[in-house]
Amino acid sequence: MANALPDLKLLRIFVCVVRHQGFANAQQALNLSTSAISTYMSQLESALGLVLCHRGRGGFSLTSKGELFHQETLRLLGELEGFEQYAAALKGELRGTLKLGVLDSTVSDKALPFAEVIGAYSLEHPAVHLHLSVMSPYELQLGVQDNRLDLAIGAFSNRMSGLIYMPLYREQHWLYCSTRHPLFNERRIPEQVITQQRMVGRGYWSQAELARHGFKHSAATVESMEAQLILVLSGAYIGYLPEHYAQAWADKGDLRALLPATFGYQAPFSMIMRRGRSREPLIQTFRDLLKAQLNQA
CATH class of the missing domain: 3.40.190.10 (Periplasmic binding protein-like II)
Incomplete structure (x- = not known):
């Protein structure tokens, strides 16, 4: 190894390139051209005596040693x-x-x-x-x-x-439907009817977690609460929402919690x-x- 302590600037450029998965993607964050980034990366690899990444038509990827060096660089x-x-x-x-x-x-x-x-x-x-x-x-x-x-x-x-x-604390969630959903005006709804509805799941939920919330599968997937609210308000789906987040729409009569005694949980x-x-x-x-x-x- 030619230099046991590479320039910190080179290390930070390396971490940024990995975070953005490529030279071109890291240009804006680093305020550098791809050729300049390539030069700095070559300097780092030369100082270490290692090939850290593959770049070219096949895309950007770290070598096995590059993966290990990246983790150690983050720690440092x-x-x-x-x-x-x-x-x-x-x-x-x-x-x-x-x-x-x-x-x-x-x-x-x-x-x-x-x-x-x-x-x-x-x-x-x-x-x-x-x-x-x-x-x-x-x-x-x-x-x-x-x-x-x-x-x-x-x-x-x-x-x-x-x-x-x-x-820290627990956040209350209820299962909601909107005024556009067929169940909104139903007074007594059997549990099995609710579990047969088209339900919105979250991308970070496992199948086991979905089952814990009373459903075998979801008909749509979201990555944020705003996306979940939009789908529930559409009337095409039912879905869980935090009580504090849904309250404004519930107060206006646009949302209804379904069987709160059965379908609710605290996160x-x-x-x-x-x-x-x-x-x-x-x-x-x-x-x-x-x-x-x-x-x-």
Whole structure:
């Protein structure tokens, strides 16, 4: 190996290229041309004495050693950022970027004072740059696992190794239909009639989870609550929605909860972080502030 410690700039370019799955896709994020990216990648491979990736007509892919090097690079950059935060904390100030992730459609959830926490955090630590992303449960966990996110909040039915899950609260879901659906005006609906309706499932639900919610299969699949709401409002489907999110349409008479005594569940929300990072200043201060806000609620 010609150089045991490659330039950090080259490492960050490498991580960005992998994240965007190719040189061309990474151009905008890096503000570099494909030829410049190619040059930097060649410099990194030359310094390491390794071929990290395949590129060309067959598309972009990492070699087996490239996969291993990518994971180690993510770990190194994460630790470096944590060190920079510690150094700033020693001077009595918090600096850096705090990368947060959250499920969609949580803004209407009074049980999660997320906006209030962000406001208070920004007021206390104005030098910290916040980066907020809305993702699916799987994407949130993956983002925290590979250090693209520092903290994430969501409901995680399938847990990943290497993460810490801190319970927060439970989100109530009901099974809804809209005024356009044939069942909307029915007074007494047998359970078996409901389970035969065209139902909207979520892309991150397993077959077992779908069955736990009372259905053998779904007739449509969504990746967000807004998409689920649209399909339910169409009248062609029924589907589960968070109570707080559906309430505005239910109050207007556009949605109805079907057999609440039978079809309803509570999704346990957690805050997640990568194991070994919980005491980093940016993460710890945000975590403590959120917990304090929840205790006041």
